[in-house]
Amino acid sequence: MYRSKATQKLNNIAYALIIGGALGNLFDRLWHGFVVDMIDFYVGDWHFATFNLADSAICIGAALIVLEGFLPKPTVKEQA
Structure with missing residues (x-):
């Protein structure tokens, strides 16, 4: 991800957050049987709100x- 072009950084961060959150929830479900974060x-x-970090x-x-x-x-610059 860190070697990607600057135009792909936002996309890479977004997918990293999604995958990390999914893996965090999966780990909690498998290890604890419920989500703990x-x-x-x-x-x-x-009481304002309760947030799950992974979600x-x-x-x-x-x-x-x-x-x-x-x-x-x-825009992609064309080389002559």
């Missing part, structure tokens, strides 16, 4: 792939 957010006595990585990776579809494609 949760973060709870509290604001005072109000968050998968969602961020998918969002990066969608974002890349909207970015302009780099």
